[in-house]
Amino acid sequence: MSSSVIDFIAAEARFGARNYEPIGVVLSRGEGVWVWDTAGNRYLDCLSAYSAVSQGHCHPKILAAMVEQAHRLTLTSRAFHNDQLALFYEEIAALTGSHKVLPMNSGAEAVESAIKSVRKWGYEVKGVPDGQAEVIVCANNFHGRTLGIVGFSTDPETRTHFGPFAPGFRIIPFGDTAALEEAITPNTVAFLVEPIQGEAGVVIPPAGYFTKVRELCTANNVMLVLDEIQTGLGRTGKLLAEQHEGIEADVTLLGKALSGGFYPVSAVLSNNDVLGTLRPGQHGSTFGGNPLACAVARAAMRVLVEEGMIENAARQGVRFLEGLKDIRANTIREVRGRGLMLAVELHPEAGRARRYCEALQGKGILAKDTHEQTIRIAPPLVITSDQVDWALERLATTLTQDFS
């Protein structure tokens, strides 16, 4: 490592809160699937900022939209209308088939906003007694880092010493419809769930799970809230992961790739009157729905569709998964994925996934471990067949090494 890289890392350590433990690379430039470090070394980005950069780094059309809008108008607050918000609403509603849209910034804010909205719906439409609303969530969920959300996490690292937490949540196992049926009470307003659990290590539920979930929610007048912040917008090879299951959520949460990684933009989308219960003054955000965010998100959605990125994710996802399955290595316990949301789970004896990610860095691939034994692979959706093959070669040589 050059001395300047060490300086950057040391300065971060000296001044920054130590809530991350990044891999030892300092990035300074990105284009498409590639990023470069300060020494000029090139890497294939197999994390895509947790799927926020699905459209590829610094996509020229999103960049142009952002610069153009930044020259004209960036923020009005919602005290006034702006000429981008209505167009953003129309385009995201048309793309996703939604009826109502609530624009926010981070993913966690979208989740919090959805919880507030389904509670309000529960009291004002479903008739749940005030203060009694229950939201069902899954074990090993990841929905963000705010207080409300970490209160219903099951990960001790996420929760410990951050309490006390808000009541009103019930936790059931993921992929278990009997548990859902049992957990529903007359006060249940919503089931909040990820279509595929991303941070838990790309956990795909059993076939038919969401069909049954949809039936149970409909039968009990419970809002099905799908957190598609990571799975949405083409990541799994379809616009929304719910389409693999042939179902429709009542409330869908988008974030991350909604801006192509340029800006924090998230949205709560609803198919019914959940968002209709919000009245002026009852919820808001200074930056939510600002013209810069809207212009960026409009461009990010447009290139996703116009440039065939969703179809490419489906095609390259199959190639990548098949390629991973062909790797004969004792270190691999399981390979799984849908579209370009992929994971290699290592045998416990193989050593920590982090060591493999560091070895991959040496070969020009940036990937992120999750939960000790899993290497997550999620490149930008613009990856080509040649680039997939290039990555597979390097993964094969790394995974046949032994770091135990």
Ligand SMILES: *Cc1c(COP(=O)(O)O)cnc(C)c1O
């Ligand atoms: C990343 C993520 C979030 C939180 O998004 P932030 O923008 O980091 O607040 C919520 N849900 C899921 C499924 C995510 O992957």
